[in-house]
Amino acid sequence: xxxGDRLPLAHLWVAILAFGAAAGMALMQALSxxxxxxxxxxxxxYYLSVTAHGxxxxxxxxxxxxxxxxxxxxxxxxxxxxxxxxxxWAGFWLALAGTLAAAAAILTGRATVLYTFYPPLMAxxxxxxxxxxxxxxxxxxxxxxxxxxxxWRREHPGQATPLAMHGMLATVIVWFIATIGVAAEVLVLLIxxxxxxxxxxxxxxxxxxxxxxxHPLVYFWLLPAYVVWxxxxxxxxxxxxxxxxxxxxVFVLFIVLSTPVGFHHQFMDPGVPASWKALHAFxxxxxxxxxxxxxxxxxxxxxxxxxxxxxxxLLGWLKKLPWGDPLFSSVxxxxxxxxxxxxxxxxxxxFGMNAVVHNTAWIQGHFHLTVGSAVALxxxxxxxxxxxxxxxxxxxxxxxxxxxxxxxxxxMMCFSFSNHITGLMGMPRRIYDPAxxxxxxxxxxxxxxAVSAVGGLLLFISAAFFMMVMLGTGLAGKRKxxxxxxxxxxxxxxxxxxxxxxxxxxxxIVAVVLVVIAYAYPLWVHLRxxxxxxxxxxxx
Amino acid sequence: xxxxxxxxIWMRASGILIVAFITTLAAGLAAGALQPPSHVETIDPAKxxxxxxxxxxxxxxxxxxxxxxxxxxxxxxxxxxxxxxxHKPVTFRLTSVDVTHGFEIVGTNGNTMVVPGYVSQFTTxxxxxxxxxxxxxxxxxxxxxxxxxxxxxxxAKP
Numbered sequence: 001x002x003x004g005d006r007l008p009l010a011h012l013w014v015a016i017l018a019f020g021a022a023a024g025m026a027l028m029q030a031l032s033x034x035x036x037x038x039x040x041x042x043x044x045x046y047y048l049s050v051t052a053h054g055x056x057x058x059x060x061x062x063x064x065x066x067x068x069x070x071x072x073x074x075x076x077x078x079x080x081x082x083x084x085x086x087x088x089w090a091g092f093w094l095a096l097a098g099t100l101a102a103a104a105a106i107l108t109g110r111a112t113v114l115y116t117f118y119p120p121l122m123a124x125x126x127x128x129x130x131x132x133x134x135x136x137x138x139x140x141x142x143x144x145x146x147x148x149x150x151x152w153r154r155e156h157p158g159q160a161t162p163l164a165m166h167g168m169l170a171t172v173i174v175w176f177i178a179t180i181g182v183a184a185e186v187l188v189l190l191i192x193x194x195x196x197x198x199x200x201x202x203x204x205x206x207x208x209x210x211x212x213x214x215h216p217l218v219y220f221w222l223l224p225a226y227v228v229w230x231x232x233x234x235x236x237x238x239x240x241x242x243x244x245x246x247x248x249x250v251f252v253l254f255i256v257l258s259t260p261v262g263f264h265h266q267f268m269d270p271g272v273p274a275s276w277k278a279l280h281a282f283x284x285x286x287x288x289x290x291x292x293x294x295x296x297x298x299x300x301x302x303x304x305x306x307x308x309x310x311x312x313x314l315l316g317w318l319k320k321l322p323w324g325d326p327l328f329s330s331v332x333x334x335x336x337x338x339x340x341x342x343x344x345x346x347x348x349x350x351f352g353m354n355a356v357v358h359n360t361a362w363i364q365g366h367f368h369l370t371v372g373s374a375v376a377l378x379x380x381x382x383x384x385x386x387x388x389x390x391x392x393x394x395x396x397x398x399x400x401x402x403x404x405x406x407x408x409x410x411x412m413m414c415f416s417f418s419n420h421i422t423g424l425m426g427m428p429r430r431i432y433d434p435a436x437x438x439x440x441x442x443x444x445x446x447x448x449x450a451v452s453a454v455g456g457l458l459l460f461i462s463a464a465f466f467m468m469v470m471l472g473t474g475l476a477g478k479r480k481x482x483x484x485x486x487x488x489x490x491x492x493x494x495x496x497x498x499x500x501x502x503x504x505x506x507x508x509i510v511a512v513v514l515v516v517i518a519y520a521y522p523l524w525v526h527l528r529x530x531x532x533x534x535x536x537x538x539x540x
Numbered sequence: 541x542x543x544x545x546x547x548x549i550w551m552r553a554s555g556i557l558i559v560a561f562i563t564t565l566a567a568g569l570a571a572g573a574l575q576p577p578s579h580v581e582t583i584d585p586a587k588x589x590x591x592x593x594x595x596x597x598x599x600x601x602x603x604x605x606x607x608x609x610x611x612x613x614x615x616x617x618x619x620x621x622x623x624x625x626x627h628k629p630v631t632f633r634l635t636s637v638d639v640t641h642g643f644e645i646v647g648t649n650g651n652t653m654v655v656p657g658y659v660s661q662f663t664t665x666x667x668x669x670x671x672x673x674x675x676x677x678x679x680x681x682x683x684x685x686x687x688x689x690x691x692x693x694x695x696a697k698p
Contacts, residue, residue: 043682050679114679120656121639121681203640203655246543267576268642268653270660274578278569285561292554296547351565352574355649359642359677426646428677431685439688441646441673532584532657537614537639539681 002482004081005390007088011068012390014096015061016383016470019376022056023463025049030415030456034449035433044540046432047112054115055106055131058217058371060099063134065379066224067091067141070168072386073227074148076485077162083147091140098133101126112539114430116210117190119201122536125194132186135179142172160495161502163247164487167227170251173508174258175220177515181212181262193536200533204271205526211262212519219258219287221371223251225334225378229298233331234488236385237321239305242297244490248501250297253290255507257283260518267354276522277351283518284349291342298335304491326398330381330405334374337412341369344420361452362423364430365416373412377405380466387470389485393477400465407462415455418448577652577662585656588637593659598622605629605663612641612654615683617674623692624666631663642677645691653678666693 031038032046074082082088104126105111111123149161149169161169185206193201230247234240241247263280266272306317322328344366347353357363388395395401427434427445434449436442500506543551568574588594588611597618600607605628611618612634624630634643636656643660644651652660666672676687 043685047679047682047684112682118640118678121679202657204658207640207655243544243547246547266653268651270577270579270653270655270658271582272578273580274569274575277576277578278565281565282562285558285565288558288561289554292557293547293551296550300547346561350561351576352568352649355576355651358651359644426644426673426675428642428644428675430679433685436673436675436688437686439673529580529582531582532586534585534639534656537681539639 002390004075005072007082007085007092008068008071008075009390010092011064011071012383012387013474014099015063015065015068015379016467018056018060018064018099020463020467022053022061023460023467025053025056026463027456027460029053030453030459032432033434034453035435035446036453043432044109044112047114047430047539048106048109050430051112051114052103052106055102057376058115058221059131059134062221062371062375062379063138064095066171066220067095067138069224069227069379069382069386070141070145070171072390072485073164073168074145077165077487078148078152080148080152082144083151084144087140087147088144091137091144093137094140095134095137098130098135098137100130101133102130105130116214118210119190119193119203119206120534120537121539122194125191128186128190128194132183132191135183135186138175139179142176145169145172158498160498162487163241163244163490163494164227164231166248166502167223167230167251169504170255171220171223171227173255173504173511174216174223177259177508177511178213178216178220181209182214185209185213200535202531202533204269205531207266207269208262208272208523208526211265212259213262214265215262216258218371219254221375223254225375226250226294228378228382229294229331229335230301231487232382232385233298233328234301234305235486236325236327237302237305239301239308239488240491241488242300242304242491244492244494245499245501246293246297248499250290250293252501252507254287255504256511256514257287257290259511260514261287262519263522264349264354267351268358271526272522276518280518281349281351283514285346288342288346295335295339301488301491302332324402326395326401326405327381327385329402330377330384330408333405333409334377334381337369337377337409337416338374340416341366341374344369357423359429360423361419361427361429365419365423368412368416368419373408373416377408380408381405383466383470386485387473388477389483391474391477392482393473393479395469396472396477397465397469401469404462404465404469407458407465411455411458411460411462413455415452415459418451418455422448422452577660579659579661581659581661582657583635583659585635585637588635593633594635599624601625605631605665608632610634610643610689612636612643612676612680612687614638614681615676615687617643617676617687617689619689621690621692622674623694625696626666626669626693627696629663629665631661634660639680640678641680641687642675644675644677646673646675648672651677669693669695 105124111127113121113123261284306320309320311317311320422445641654672691674689
C-alpha cells in the first residue's frame with residue numbers, strides 16, 4: 001500500500017461501514033411497511049431507523065466516498081501527492097467526529113427528525129453540531145482539492161485539465177455553492193434554537209435554505225458517479241470515451257445549473273409565491289439536458305468497446321461487453337435504473353402534476369433509482385475496482401461481487417416500481433404502517449407493500465454480499481503488486497490545450513449569478529414579511 | 541467543438557423535448573389552470589385557536605361553493621370529518637398549531653404542506669361523490685402514520 005493512499009482509504013472505509021449499517025436498518029423498514037408483526041417492531045424504532053438510514057446513506061456514505069474518491073482522482077490524474085495533507089486529515093477527523101456525534105444523538109433516540117430535519121421538530125444540539133462538523137470537514141476536502149489543482153495548473157499552464165479531475169472540480173464547486181444553504185440553516189437558525197439561545201425559528205425559511213442545499217446535493221452525489229461513467233467505465237469495458245469535449249461540457253453545465261432549482265422541492269409549500277416556483281421548475285428542466293447528453297455519450301462509448309471486442313451488428317456489441325466484471329455490470333445496471341429515475345424526475349418537476357406524487361411513496365421509489373442506484377450502485381462497483389488497487393490485495397469472494405449488482409438490480413426493480421405505484425395510489429412516504437385503521441383505500445396498497453418488502457430483502461442480501469467482499473478483501477485479500485488506476489482514452493485525440501470549459505472561476509461566477517437571480521429577491525421579500533416563528537417540538 | 545452527427549441529432553432532439561416540456565408548463569401557467577398551492581399568508585401558530593380566521597373550524601357552504609377551515613396538530617386533523625358538495629369549487633384553508641404536517645386527499649390532486657406560522661390555501665372541485673381518505677404525508681412524529689381524516693363528497697340536495 002502506497003503511504004499516500006492511507007488518506008483516501010480512511011475515507012472509503014468510513015463510507016463502506018456507514019453503508020453496511022444503513023443497509024441493515026433499511027431491511028427492517030421495508031418489512032415494517034408491509035405490516036409484518038416482527039417482535040422488535042415499534043414506531044419509535046422505525047422512525048429512529050429511517051433517520052439513521054437517511055443520514056448514514058445520503059450524507060455519510062456519499063460524502064466520505066466522494067472525498068476518498070476525489071483524493072484518488074487528484075493524486076492519479078495530476079500525478080502528485082495532494083497539497084495540504086494536514087488539512088486533509090483535519091477534514092477527515094472533523095467529519096468523522098461530526099458523524100459520531102450525530103449518530104450518537106440519533107441512536108439514543110434524541111434526534112428522530114429524519115434526514116431532512118424540518119423544524120419545528122427539534123433534535124438534540126449534538127445532531128445539528130455533528131452535521132455542521134461533517135460539512136466543515138468536507139470543506140477542508142474541497143480546499144485541498146482546489147489547492148492541489150492550483151499547484152498543478154501553475155506547473156502546466158495552458159494544458160487541458162485531466163477529464164476525471166475536471167469532473168471532481170465541478171463536484172467541489174457545486175458542493176461549495178450548495179453547502180452555503182445548509183450552513184446558514186444549521187449555524188444561524190437551528191443550532192442557536194436547539195441550544196435555547198433563541199426561542200423560535202421560521203419553518204418556511206428553514207425549508208427554503210434546506211432545499212437550496214438539498215437539490216444540488218443530488219448533483220454532488222451524481223457528478224462523481226458520472227466521472228466513473230465517463231473516465232473509468234469505457235476503459236474497464238475495453239473501449240474508449242466517445243467524446244471528451246462533450247463530457248467537459250456536461251460537467252460545466254452542472255456547475256451552472258445545479259443550484260437555482262430548489263423550490264421544486266417546495267411546490268406544495270405555503271409562503272412561497274407560485275411565480276418563483278415556476279421559474280425554478282423551468283430551470284429544473286434545463287438540467288435534464290446534460291444527463292441526456294451523458295446517456296448518449298456513455299452508451300456510445302460502450303458500443304465502441306463492444307465493437308473493439310469484435311461485436312458486430314445492430315446490437316451484437318452488447319453481448320461482447322464484460323457483463324461478469326463487477327464494475328462494468330454495476331455501472332451498466334445503474335444506468336438502466338437511472339433512466340427510470342430521470343423519467344420520474346421530470347414528472348416530479350412538473351409543477352402541477354407534482355401535486356399527485358408529492359410526499360407519497362412515489363418519492364422514495366424515485367430517489368432509490370437515483371441516489372440509491374445511479375449513485376450507490378456505481379459507488380459499489382467503483383469500490384470493487386478501486387479497493388484492490390489501493391490496498392494491493394486481490395478481490396476476495398469474487399463470485400459474490402459478480403452476482404451482487406444483479407441482485408441489487410432485481411431488488412430495486414421490486415422495491416422502486418411498487419413504491420411508484422402505491423405512491424400514485426396515494427400512499428404517503430415515511431410511514432411506520434400503511435393500515436390507517438383498516439381503511440378500504442389503504443387496504444388496496446397491501447399487495448404492493450409486500451412486493452416492496454421482497455425488494456428490500458433482496459437489496460439487503462445484495463448489500464450483505466458487498467460488505468462480505470469488502471471486509472474479506474480488506475482483511476484477508478491475497479497481497480499482490482497494486483495494479484495502476486487507469487483512465488479511459490478518448491476515441492478522437494482530445495484537445496491538449498485548456499479551453500473555455502476549463503475556466504472554473506468563470507463558471508463558478510456564472511453559477512453564483514444564477515443563484516442570486518433565483519433566490520435573492522424571494523428571500524428578501526420573505527424576510528421583510530411579518531412572520532411568526534415556531535418553538536421546538538419533540539417528535540413524541 | 542466538433543460533435544459527431546448522431547450525437548448532434550440526439551442533442552437537438554433532447555433540446556426540443558425540454559423546450560416542449562417547458563412550453564407545456566408555461567401554457568398551463570398562462571391559462572391559470574395548473575398551480576400548486578402557493579398562498580402567502582402568515583399567522584401566529586401559538587394563537588391559532590383564538591385567531592378569527594381559524595377559531596371556527598369546519599365547512600361553510602354558499603351558492604358558489606364551500607370553504608373548509610381545518611387545523612393540523614400532532615396527530616389529528618380538526619375537524620376529523622369534512623363534508624363538502626360535489627361539482628362545486630371547494631376552498632381549503634389550513635394551518636398547524638405545532639409541527640409541519642401534510643394534507644393529502646388520497647385519489648385526488650388535493651395536496652399541500654401545512655406549516656406552522658403559515659396559512660395554506662387551495663381550491664379544487666370534486667366530481668365523484670363518495671368517501672375519501674385524508675392522510676398526513678409529512679413526518680410529524682411518532683404517530684405520524686395514524687394521522688388521518690375523512691372527506692365526504694355529497695351530491696347537492698335538490
